[in-house]
Amino acid sequence: xxxxxxxxxxxxxxxxxxxxxxxxxxxxxxxxxxxxxxxxxxxxxxxxxxxxxxxxxxxxxxxxxxxxxxxxxxxxxxxxxxxxxxxxxxxxxxxxxxxxxxxxxxxxxxxxxxxxxxxxxxxxxxxxxxxxxxxxxxxxxxxxxxxxxxxxxxxxxxxxxxxxxxxxxxxxxxxxxxxxxxxxxxxxxxxxxxxxxx
Amino acid sequence: xxxxxxxxxxxxxxxxxxxxxxxxxxxxxxxxxxxxxxxxxxxxxxxxxxxxxxxxxxxxxxxxxxxxxxxxxxxxxxxxxxxxxxxxxxxxxxxxxxxxxxxxxxxxxxxxxxxxxxxxxxxxxxxxxxxxxxxxxxxxxxxxxxxxxxxxxxxxxxxxxxxxxxxxxxxxxxxxxxxxxxxxxxxxxxxxxxxxxx
DNA sequence: GTAGAATATTTAACACTGTAAAGTGTTCCA
DNA sequence: TGGAACACTTTACAGTGTTAAATATTCTAC
Numbered sequence: 291x292x293x294x295x296x297x298x299x300x301x302x303x304x305x306x307x308x309x310x311x312x313x314x315x316x317x318x319x320x321x322x323x324x325x326x327x328x329x330x331x332x333x334x335x336x337x338x339x340x341x342x343x344x345x346x347x348x349x350x351x352x353x354x355x356x357x358x359x360x361x362x363x364x365x366x367x368x369x370x371x372x373x374x375x376x377x378x379x380x381x382x383x384x385x386x387x388x389x390x391x392x393x394x395x396x397x398x399x400x401x402x403x404x405x406x407x408x409x410x411x412x413x414x415x416x417x418x419x420x421x422x423x424x425x426x427x428x429x430x431x432x433x434x435x436x437x438x439x440x441x442x443x444x445x446x447x448x449x450x451x452x453x454x455x456x457x458x459x460x461x462x463x464x465x466x467x468x469x470x471x472x473x474x475x476x477x478x479x480x481x482x483x484x485x486x487x488x
Numbered sequence: 489x490x491x492x493x494x495x496x497x498x499x500x501x502x503x504x505x506x507x508x509x510x511x512x513x514x515x516x517x518x519x520x521x522x523x524x525x526x527x528x529x530x531x532x533x534x535x536x537x538x539x540x541x542x543x544x545x546x547x548x549x550x551x552x553x554x555x556x557x558x559x560x561x562x563x564x565x566x567x568x569x570x571x572x573x574x575x576x577x578x579x580x581x582x583x584x585x586x587x588x589x590x591x592x593x594x595x596x597x598x599x600x601x602x603x604x605x606x607x608x609x610x611x612x613x614x615x616x617x618x619x620x621x622x623x624x625x626x627x628x629x630x631x632x633x634x635x636x637x638x639x640x641x642x643x644x645x646x647x648x649x650x651x652x653x654x655x656x657x658x659x660x661x662x663x664x665x666x667x668x669x670x671x672x673x674x675x676x677x678x679x680x681x682x683x684x685x686x
Numbered sequence: 687g688t689a690g691a692a693t694a695t696t697t698a699a700c701a702c703t704g705t706a707a708a709g710t711g712t713t714c715c716a
Numbered sequence: 717t718g719g720a721a722c723a724c725t726t727t728a729c730a731g732t733g734t735t736a737a738a739t740a741t742t743c744t745a746c
Contacts, residue, residue: 337696
């Protein structure tokens with residue numbers, strides 16, 4: 291009775307292929323160039339086949355967006371087990387965010403709707419700001435400077451804007467030969483922010 | 489001989505109408521919903537007529553983007569005559585940026601390629617980072633903490649990422665009605681940045 | 687092993703999109 | 717008044733997301 295299992299496995303594989311192909315095209319061309327027909331062409335199926343796996347194009351992007359946030363969350367959980375110092379956790383996570391934006395720019399573009407990536411489903415942001423007090427970054431901030439939950443949440447939002455905002459601007463305004471090495475500037479900003487907390 | 493002048497005037501008007509209509513549609517629906525045909529419909533001309541005024545759709549967005557940056561530059565020049573204190577200039581400008589992003593969100597979206605606004609022509613960013621030492625914000629930063637030109641330019645980039653990054657994240661992640669609550673957090677971040685300079 | 691049901695997949699079509707070429711008016715000057 | 721210049725529209729093409737219908741394939745039951 292391994293037949294249904296094999297089918298299930300192939301379905302999962304094809305679904306993953308769709309997502310990968312979308313990202314590949316976006317990386318090599320741009321998100322504006324990503325079309326259902328082009329993806330179908332690469333995975334060697336007819337366009338309507340994609341609708342067996344995703345309700346519509348937007349859901350494809352939504353999946354990539356959610357996966358992106360999930361991947362960062364995973365990294366964050368790893369860091370939590372690695373470092374006891376909340377300051378260290380924050381700067382290390384910022385470093386990971388930088389690498390992620392650099393190495394998987396096309397995913398980052400979807401996560402924040404920039405440069406042609408346009409995904410209507412935005413409920414992932416609400417999720418990011420729900421149950422804040424269990425978020426490792428929130429915990430780290432509270433640990434560094436214990437205050438009311440609301441005050442910590444404010445700082446959390448500042449952190450969010452500082453790190454992701456920096457990356458967004460850096461990606462969108464690229465290429466920018468005048469300021470070649472932005473990573474040190476980014477990390478310096480982050481460290482100053484962390485220092486300024488206590 | 490007022491005929492050619494009248495024609496010239498009407499051409500200019502129509503050009504402005506195209507830009508305004510694009511922004512109107514973007515504001516009421518989204519940038520994804522802005523199409524040549526829809527604009528043509530509103531200004532009551534056939535679609536190809538638009539190509540007498542703009543080479544293509546991208547040029548329309550590019551114009552809106554450039555106009556947006558130009559508008560902010562103008563405000564900045566005004567501030568320069570109003571305030572002697574560089575700290576005051578910076579915080580006041582941040583306030584203006586906030587209001588601009590709030591009141592002309594659709595222009596802001598084009599300026600930074602977010603939420604469906606997708607404009608390929610990015611040379612305005614290069615222009616923003618060229619001749620930095622004449623930029624009022626650069627001057628203010630240099631005045632507060634005089635250092636090497638490179639060091640000031642670094643700080644300028646941090647300022648840019650802080651303010652615009654904050655606004656980008658706020659626009660992208662928040663459903664509109666919640667945005668006003670964030671202004672104090674934004675301004676607080678800006679003031680802390682300015683304080684940290686000296 | 688074959689009929690029929692269930693799945694898997696494709697073909698064809700619709701209503702959109704940006705844009706170019708060709709055609710039609712309309713205005714103006716000699 | 718004829719013809720050039722200009723203003724503008726019609727038509728068309730290749731592309732988009734998406735749906736319904738048609739077809740091919742696989743599996744199940746006899």
